Amino acid sequence: MAIALPWEPGADPDLPGVGIDIAEVTSHQETTVRYALADEELRLLDAIAAGQLDLWFTRFWAAKEAVGKAQRTGLDGRPRQFAVRATGAAELIVTAAGRTYRVGFADAQNPPDLPPRRYAVAWTWGPDIASDRY
Numbered sequence: 001m002a003i004a005l006p007w008e009p010g011a012d013p014d015l016p017g018v019g020i021d022i023a024e025v026t027s028h029q030e031t032t033v034r035y036a037l038a039d040e041e042l043r044l045l046d047a048i049a050a051g052q053l054d055l056w057f058t059r060f061w062a063a064k065e066a067v068g069k070a071q072r073t074g075l076d077g078r079p080r081q082f083a084v085r086a087t088g089a090a091e092l093i094v095t096a097a098g099r100t101y102r103v104g105f106a107d108a109q110n111p112p113d114l115p116p117r118r119y120a121v122a123w124t125w126g127p128d129i130a131s132d133r134y
Contacts, residue, residue, distance in 0.1 A: 005126045016099065018126040019069030021062040022108070025055050025118040033057055036064070036079040048087055055107070055120065060084045062122035063092045063103040070124040071096060092122070 003020040037045060037060065049056045064082040068074045075082065085100075086093040092103045101124050108119040 001121060003123050016070040016101075016124070016126065017072065018124050019066040019071070020121070020123040021065035021069065022119050022121045023058050023062040023065070025058045025107075025120055027054050028057060036061060038080050038083060041084050044084060044087065055118070058120040059092065059105050059122065062120045063094050063105060066103055066122040066124050067094045067096050067101050070101065070126070071099075073097075 001020055001022050003018050005018045033045075034042070036057075041060065045053070045056055045060065061079075063084060064075060064079050067082050068076070082094055082096045084092050084094050090104060090106065092105060094101045094103050103122050103124055105120060105122045108121055110117045
């Protein structure tokens with residue numbers, strides 16, 4: 001997976017770029033989930049998971065990673081500094097460092113000739129000046 005966006009001539013170099021992440025959907029220990037998500041995010045996860053906790057947690061995690069890459073900081077060992085605030089059919093809203101990011105997501109899986117595995121893919125689009133989102 002890859003994502004690229006040309007840097008506009010004269011663009012502010014301090015604006016975030018694009019970010020992408022792919023993570024395998026697996027079960028996680030509750031301690032991992034609690035380390036990665038703040039209480040508000042845990043409530044949101046509980047409200048939308050509907051029997052798909054592993055999938056939705058992985059989407060949240062991949063979204064945080066994608067935003068960390070867009071910010072050029074990575075998660076820096078502090079995943080809670082990236083907060084999933086809302087969900088949609090194919091988009092998460094994540095806040096970090098005073099910015100709000102629209103994060104697209106999709107599910108993927110291995111082709112039939114490989115072991116069966118599922119993945120969550122998440123990406124940011126970069127600066128969207130019209131909406132003041134990234």
